[in-house]
Amino acid sequence: MSDLAGWLTGVLGQVPRDLGEYERALTHGSHAIATYERLEFLGDRVLGLVMAEWLFELYPTEPEGQLSKRLNALVTGAVCADVARGLAVRDHLRLGKQARDDGASDSDNVLGDVMEALIGAFYREAGLDAARDLVRRLWGDRPRRDARAPQHPKSALQEWAAANQRRPPEYTVADRSGPHHAPRFTVTVSVGRADEASAEGANKHEAETAAAAALLARLTVSKGMKT
CATH class of the missing domain: 1.10.1520.10 (Ribonuclease III domain)
Incomplete structure (x- = not known):
């Protein structure tokens, strides 16, 4: 064999x-x-x-x-x-x-x-x-592993924006690097002029998810967001 x-x-x-x-x-x-x-x-x-x-x-x-x-x-x-x-x-x-x-x-x-x-x-x-x-x-x-269904960061961020009378999250591809088979995307998400975060991922969706999670973490600390 x-x-x-x-x-x-x-x-x-x-x-x-x-x-x-x-x-x-x-x-x-x-x-x-x-x-x-x-x-x-x-x-x-x-x-x-x-x-x-x-x-x-x-x-x-x-x-x-x-x-x-x-x-x-x-x-x-x-x-x-x-x-x-x-x-x-x-x-x-x-x-x-x-x-x-x-x-x-x-x-x-x-x-x-x-x-x-x-x-x-x-x-x-x-x-x-x-x-x-x-x-x-x-x-x-x-x-x-999760007793409760996990909340996707992008969904959670959209819910936060709606609950706080903000515009819906906007995602922008800031950079794309690396070879075709192993690209790296940098995405920036914002819910207003003052609140934004960026993150990298192997594809756009992964980078958007990571950026949403990063912005949620920042909002949790700075604005006392309930989780």
């Missing part, structure tokens, strides 16, 4: 039948034309369905809005990347030299997408029941 097959067997809990499909799930565009992108598209939907079903079972009395908050927090690129790091996915990535030199093997964007691609490849090979078992095993206790 090859090193890749052995690693996948440990991750998946069974010997992979089509190693080529998993090789593609691990392949970045800097390495070959056939990349993980299509499998990532599929895996993203499988992960969303499995997680939604799981949360529906775990929290039978919560309304849709609370379940959506939990779902959104559990399927982010950062969480998928964290799962991937725990599985040592980075050791098996197929990257071009420039991408490796630029740090793509530790990029949340790349690792998160590859994690979803692996889920997509496993779903195609083993079906939904097996994919469900895989996701639940890999995500472990993450869905149970």
